[in-house]
Amino acid sequence: MTSALTARRLDITSADVAEVLDALDEEYRTRYGEFYKDDIGAYPVSDFLAPDGAFIGILDGDLLVAAGAIRRYDATTAEVKRMWTRGSHRRRGLAQQVLRELDIAAAELGYTRIFLTTGSRQPEAVALYRASGFEGGERRIPAFDLPVFAFEKPVTSDTRNARTSA
Numbered sequence: 001m002t003s004a005l006t007a008r009r010l011d012i013t014s015a016d017v018a019e020v021l022d023a024l025d026e027e028y029r030t031r032y033g034e035f036y037k038d039d040i041g042a043y044p045v046s047d048f049l050a051p052d053g054a055f056i057g058i059l060d061g062d063l064l065v066a067a068g069a070i071r072r073y074d075a076t077t078a079e080v081k082r083m084w085t086r087g088s089h090r091r092r093g094l095a096q097q098v099l100r101e102l103d104i105a106a107a108e109l110g111y112t113r114i115f116l117t118t119g120s121r122q123p124e125a126v127a128l129y130r131a132s133g134f135e136g137g138e139r140r141i142p143a144f145d146l147p148v149f150a151f152e153k154p155v156t157s158d159t160r161n162a163r164t165s166a
Contacts, residue, residue, distance in 0.1 A: 066094035
């Protein structure tokens with residue numbers, strides 16, 4: 001029997017989230033090899049806590065199967081980081097669900113835009129962001145020898161209709 005999927009805000013310092021961040025770090029190391037710089041440790045945990053950030057998880061029963069976070073990019077813009085889906089749960093639309101939940105969180109935190117970047121070795125992420133209404137494209141960042149894709153979009157959730165996840 002399959003349990004229902006639920007979206008929740010999670011504490012980024014919890015053991016479940018630490019497992020996700022370790023898996024994401026390993027995936028980045030595998031995809032980017034010598035180009036990888038510690039993205040997971042590059043930002044303080046406090047960036048992903050209210051009032052400037054949030055960490056969203058999608059749970060299948062008690063199992064965390066997809067996640068993502070936002071942090072303050074500037075006064076009106078949230079930056080998406082930490083997008084991840086468990087290998088066994090990919091290609092089911094969970095990343096799009098995470099993005100919708102992050103949009104709601106961004107609205108609740110008062111942001112009007114969402115920004116993100118992804119690397120050239122993640123073509124499925126590029127396709128996801130384009131399909132989810134993000135606009136942008138390839139650009140070069142001097143500190144990174146591979147192309148990076150930068151995307152942004154307006155926050156589409158209305159805070160009057162946004163629900164709070166417990």
